[in-house]
Amino acid sequence: MAAGVATWLPFARAAAVGWLPLAKKIMPKPPVDKKSRNDEILFVNVSGLRFQTWKNTLDRYPDTLLGSSEKEFFYNEDTQEYFFDRDPEMFRHILNFYRTGKLHYPRQECIQAFDEELAFYGIVPDIIGDCCMEEYRDRKKENQERLAEDTEAEMATDTPLPPHSTHRERLWRAFENPHTSTMALVFYYVTGFFIAVSVIANVVETVPCRPLKGSKKDLPCGEKYSLAFFCMDTACVLIFTFEYLMRLFAAPSRCKFMRSVMSVIDVVAIMPYYIGLVMPENEDVSGAFVTLRVFRVFRIFKFSRHSQGLRILGYTLKSCASELGFLLFSLTMAIIIFATVMFYAEKGTKGTNFTSIPASFWYTIVTMTTLGYGDMVPNTIAGKIFGSICSLSGVLVIALPVPVIVSNFSRIYHQNQRADKMRAQQKVRLARIRLAKKGTTNAFLQYKEEGGFHVRLFHDAALCTGFLLYILYIHNHLLHCLEKTTNHEFTDELTFSEMCMTESVGYRTSRSTSISSQQGELTSCCPRRAKRRAIRLANSTASVSRDSVQELDTLQVHKTSAGPQSRSSLNARTEDLKLNCEDRDFTAAIISIPTPPANTPDDSLPPSPAIPGILRNSRTSSYIHETVKISSL
Amino acid sequence: MGAVVGTLTLQTRQRRPSRDKLYDDLELSVVCHRPEGLEQLEAQTNFSKKELKVLYRGFKNECPSGVVNEETFKQIYSQFFPHGDASTYAHYLFNSFDSSQNGSIKFEDFVTALSILLRGTTTEKLQWTFNLYDINRDGYINKEEMTDIVKAIYDMMGRFTYPALKTDTFKQHVDAFFQKMDKNRDGVVTLDEFILSCQEVYSTCSCSKWHTMHTIFVVCI
Numbered sequence: 001m002a003a004g005v006a007t008w009l010p011f012a013r014a015a016a017v018g019w020l021p022l023a024k025k026i027m028p029k030p031p032v033d034k035k036s037r038n039d040e041i042l043f044v045n046v047s048g049l050r051f052q053t054w055k056n057t058l059d060r061y062p063d064t065l066l067g068s069s070e071k072e073f074f075y076n077e078d079t080q081e082y083f084f085d086r087d088p089e090m091f092r093h094i095l096n097f098y099r100t101g102k103l104h105y106p107r108q109e110c111i112q113a114f115d116e117e118l119a120f121y122g123i124v125p126d127i128i129g130d131c132c133m134e135e136y137r138d139r140k141k142e143n144q145e146r147l148a149e150d151t152e153a154e155m156a157t158d159t160p161l162p163p164h165s166t167h168r169e170r171l172w173r174a175f176e177n178p179h180t181s182t183m184a185l186v187f188y189y190v191t192g193f194f195i196a197v198s199v200i201a202n203v204v205e206t207v208p209c210r211p212l213k214g215s216k217k218d219l220p221c222g223e224k225y226s227l228a229f230f231c232m233d234t235a236c237v238l239i240f241t242f243e244y245l246m247r248l249f250a251a252p253s254r255c256k257f258m259r260s261v262m263s264v265i266d267v268v269a270i271m272p273y274y275i276g277l278v279m280p281e282n283e284d285v286s287g288a289f290v291t292l293r294v295f296r297v298f299r300i301f302k303f304s305r306h307s308q309g310l311r312i313l314g315y316t317l318k319s320c321a322s323e324l325g326f327l328l329f330s331l332t333m334a335i336i337i338f339a340t341v342m343f344y345a346e347k348g349t350k351g352t353n354f355t356s357i358p359a360s361f362w363y364t365i366v367t368m369t370t371l372g373y374g375d376m377v378p379n380t381i382a383g384k385i386f387g388s389i390c391s392l393s394g395v396l397v398i399a400l401p402v403p404v405i406v407s408n409f410s411r412i413y414h415q416n417q418r419a420d421k422m423r424a425q426q427k428v429r430l431a432r433i434r435l436a437k438k439g440t441t442n443a444f445l446q447y448k449e450e451g452g453f454h455v456r457l458f459h460d461a462a463l464c465t466g467f468l469l470y471i472l473y474i475h476n477h478l479l480h481c482l483e484k485t486t487n488h489e490f491t492d493e494l495t496f497s498e499m500c501m502t503e504s505v506g507y508r509t510s511r512s513t514s515i516s517s518q519q520g521e522l523t524s525c526c527p528r529r530a531k532r533r534a535i536r537l538a539n540s541t542a543s544v545s546r547d548s549v550q551e552l553d554t555l556q557v558h559k560t561s562a563g564p565q566s567r568s569s570l571n572a573r574t575e576d577l578k579l580n581c582e583d584r585d586f587t588a589a590i591i592s593i594p595t596p597p598a599n600t601p602d603d604s605l606p607p608s609p610a611i612p613g614i615l616r617n618s619r620t621s622s623y624i625h626e627t628v629k630i631s632s633l
Numbered sequence: 634m635g636a637v638v639g640t641l642t643l644q645t646r647q648r649r650p651s652r653d654k655l656y657d658d659l660e661l662s663v664v665c666h667r668p669e670g671l672e673q674l675e676a677q678t679n680f681s682k683k684e685l686k687v688l689y690r691g692f693k694n695e696c697p698s699g700v701v702n703e704e705t706f707k708q709i710y711s712q713f714f715p716h717g718d719a720s721t722y723a724h725y726l727f728n729s730f731d732s733s734q735n736g737s738i739k740f741e742d743f744v745t746a747l748s749i750l751l752r753g754t755t756t757e758k759l760q761w762t763f764n765l766y767d768i769n770r771d772g773y774i775n776k777e778e779m780t781d782i783v784k785a786i787y788d789m790m791g792r793f794t795y796p797a798l799k800t801d802t803f804k805q806h807v808d809a810f811f812q813k814m815d816k817n818r819d820g821v822v823t824l825d826e827f828i829l830s831c832q833e834v835y836s837t838c839s840c841s842k843w844h845t846m847h848t849i850f851v852v853c854i
Contacts, residue, residue: 069670073689085694119697122667437715441793478713486787486806488794490716496793 043081044095049088050081057098064122066098090117097123105132111139149415150422171250191243192306198236199300205229237273240266240299262305269299312416316409320401323408327401331368334397338364338390345383352379363387368394441492447476448489666699668740678744679752685744692740700737703727717791725785729765759828773821774814779807 042058044051044066061067076083084091090109094117097103105114105128118125128136165173174184205222212219222229244266251257272292279289304310317324339360346354353376354360363376367390378387483489491499668674668689675682693699701709703724710723728734732742749757764770768778783803790798814822814830822830 063667065667068667070667072671073668073686073693075686085690116697120693440715475713482714482786482789486790486794486802488787488790488796488798488802490790491793491795493793495795496797499795499797 678748
C-alpha cells in the first residue's frame with residue numbers, strides 16, 4: 001500500500017463534489033467511521049536513539065514486527081516506549097521503508113548484518129527497490145559463495161583423521177596431503193627429485209657428446225652412454241610405477257581415480273618404457289618406437305602435483321575454455337579468409353611460394369601473430385596490401401580475449417591465496433578452541449574442588465561482578481548434575497591419559513574380561529586410584545572434606561548404583577547446599593541460542609551463548625537482567 | 634576445428650544453471666513466524682507479561698525468524714556440554730518440545746514447555762518427563778527407548794570421564810531403572826507406574842526439592 005493512497009484519498013473524495021450536478025441518481029451514504037482514528041505518535045527507542053513516528057505509518061505493513069502485535073513484547077511501560085536493543089543506524093533504513101514504501105540497501109553496510117536486521121524486523125528482502133536490488137543481490141551471492149568455499153575448505157583436507165581409519169585411508173591421505181606425516185613428505189620429495197632427474201636425462205641424452213675413439217661423427221650422449229641412461233630410466237620408471245600402484249590401491253574410488261587427469265599423465269609417462277621393453281629390435285617398428293619416446297616428456301606434467309602454480313594455470317585454462325574457444329574460432333576464420341585472398345593475389349607470380357591455400361595458411365599465421373619469418377613473402381602489390389591488412393587485424397584479434405583470461409587467472413589465484421590463508425588461520429583457530437575447551441574443563445574441575453558451594457559468596461559476587469560469575473556457576477552446576485546422573489566424573493585429557501598409561505601397565509590382566517578393552521576403551525579404574533583421587537580432593541580445601549567423603553561413597557556405590565540412587569545422591573547434595581530449595585522460585589531458565597559457527601569465521605572463540613532471562617519472582621528484583629552475552633564459555 | 638570449439642563452449646554452459654538455482658534458494662530462505670498475542674500467551678501459560686517479554690526478547694534476538702529448527706537447537710545444546718556429544722539427547726529434547734511435530738519450535742511451544750517445567754504441578758512435570766522418555770509416543774516406555782535415552786545422556790559425558798565408561802554401564806543403569814519403575818513386571822513402564830514410582834521414591838524428602846533440581850537439570854537448555 002503506497003503512502004500516497006491514504007494521503008490523497010480525502011482530496012479525491014472532496015473533488016467528487018463536482019459530480020453532484022450531473023448525477024442522475026442520489027449519491028450513496030458515506031461509510032460511517034465507527035472506529036476512532038485518532039492517530040498517535042509512537043516512541044521507538046533503538047539502543048538509545050529515540051525515533052518517533054505515527055502509529056499509522058507502522059500499521060501500513062501488518063506482517064512485519066513493527067506493524068503487528070509482536071512489538072508489544074518490546075514495550076516498556078515505565079518509559080512508555082518500544083525498546084529494541086539493535087543497531088540504530090540500520091533502523092533508520094527500516095523506518096524509512098515504512099515511511100516511503102521503498103527499502104534501500106546501504107552500500108557501506110555488511111550484507112549479512114543487513115540481512116539479520118531485516119530478518120529480525122520481519123521484512124522480506126524482496127521488496128528492496130530497483131535502485132538497490134542489483135547491488136544487494138550481487139553482494140549476497142558473493143557472500144554466500146565465499147562462505148560455501150570456506151566451509152568446503154574447512155571440511156576438506158586438514159581435519160584430523162577419524163580414529164578408526166584403515167591403512168588404505170591413511171595412505172590416501174598421505175598422498176593427498178604430504179605435509180601430514182614425515183613419511184609422506186619424504187616420499188613427496190623423492191618422487192619430485194626423480195621426476196626432475198628423468199626429465200633432465202631425457203634432455204641430456206640428445207646432446208652430442210664427443211665421439212668414441214676412432215670415429216669422426218659426433219654421437220648423442222644417449223648412444224654413447226646408453227647403458228647408464230637405460231639404468232637411470234629404469235630406476236625412474238620403477239619408482240613411478242610403484243607410486244602409481246600405491247595410489248591406485250589407496251584410492252577410495254578406483255574408477256574415478258583412473259579417469260582423473262593426473263593418473264592419465266602417470267600412465268602416459270611410464271607406458272613408453274614398457275612398450276619399448278616388449279617391442280623387438282625391429283627396423284620397421286623402431287620408427288614408431290621413436291615416436292613413442294616423445295611421450296616421455298609428459299613426465300614433466302607430473303610436477304603439477306608438486307607445484308600449485310601449475311595447477312592454477314591448468315584451472316585457469318579450463319575455466320577460460322570458452323574464451324579460448326572463441327579465440328581459436330575467430331583466428332581460424334581469419335586465417336582461412338586471408339589465406340584464400342593471398343593465394344589468389346599471388347597466383348599469377350612465377351615461382352611463388354603460395355602454391356595452394358593450405359600452403360598460404362603458414363604465411364597467414366606467421367603474419368597474424370606478427371612473427372614474420374620471411375620465408376614466404378608476397379610479391380604483387382595486391383598481395384602486399386592484403387598482407388599488411390592481415391598483420392594489422394592479427395594484432396587485434398589476438399589481443400581481444402587476453403584480458404578475460406588474465407582476469408580469470410587473477411581471480412583463481414586470489415581464491416587460492418585465500419584458501420591458503422584460511423588453512424593457516426584454521427590452525428591458529430583450532431589451537432585457540434582447544435585452549436578454550438581446556439579452560440572450561442579446568443574451570444569446572446576447579447569449581448568442584450573448591451566445592452562451588454559458597455552460596456553466600458555467590459550471592460555477593462553476583463551483586464558485585466554481575467552476571468558472568470552467576471552464569472558460570474549455573475553452567476557448572478548443570479555439568480555437575482549430569483555427572484551425578486551418570487555417576488561418572490569429568491576429567492581433563494591429561495588425567496585421562498595418565499589413567500590410560502597406568503591402566504595398560506598394571507591392571508589390564510585383572511580386567512581383561514571386559515568387552516570394552518576390545519573396543520579400545522579403558523577398563524574401570526582400580527579402587528586404589530579412586531581413593532587417591534578422593535584424598536587429593538580432600539586435601540585441597542577444608543570445606544570440601546565432607547563432600548569428598550560423600551564423593552568417595554558415591555564412587556564405591558558405583559557398581560550397584562541404580563538410577564534413583566544417583567538421583568538421591570543428587571538430592572542429598574542439595575540438602576548440603578541448602579540451595580534455596582525451600583524457595584520454589586529459584587528456577588533458572590537459561591535460554592541460549594547462539595549464532596552458528598559458520599557465520600563467524602574470524603571468531604577466535606567458540607560461539608557464545610546468550611542468556612536472556614533469569615526468571616525469579618522472588619524478592620531480589622535486582623537480579624532481573626535482560627540480555628547477557630558470554631564469550632568465555 | 635569449429636566442432637572442437639563448439640564442444641569446448643558447450644561444457645561451460647552446463648555450469649551456469651546451478652548459479653541461477655542459488656538465486657531461487659536465496660529467495661525461499663526467508664521464513665518468518667509471529668507468535669500469538671501477549672494476552673493469549675499469558676492466559677495459556679503460568680508466566681506474567683513481564684516474564685514473557687523477557688523470554689521473547691531473548692528468543693527473538695537469537696532466532697530472528699521466530700522458529701528454532703533442529704540443527705540450531707542441537708548446536709545450542711551442545712554448547713553446554715563441550716566434553717561429549719549432546720546431539721542425540723538434544724534430538725529427543727527437541728521432539729518433546731515440538732508439540733506440532735513439524736520440525737521446528739515456535740515461541741509458543743517453547744513457552745508452553747517452560748511453563749510446565751518451571752511452574753507446573755508435580756504431575757505435569759512428571760508427565761512431561763514421561764513424554765520425553767517415550768520416544769514413539771505410544772504411551773509406554775520400553776527397554777529400547779530407555780536404553781536410547783540413557784545412552785544419549787552418557788554420550789554427553791564424552792570420553793574423558795572418571796571412572797572410565799564401560800560399554801555396559803548404561804545397560805546396568807537401565808536395568809536398575811526398570812527394576813524400580815516397572816511394578817507389574819510386564820517389560821514396559823506406563824505413565825501411572827512412572828508417576829507412582831517417582832512419587833514414592835521421594836516420599837522421604839519433599840517432592841518440590843527433587844523437582845526443582847530436576848527442572849534445573851532438564852530445562853537448562
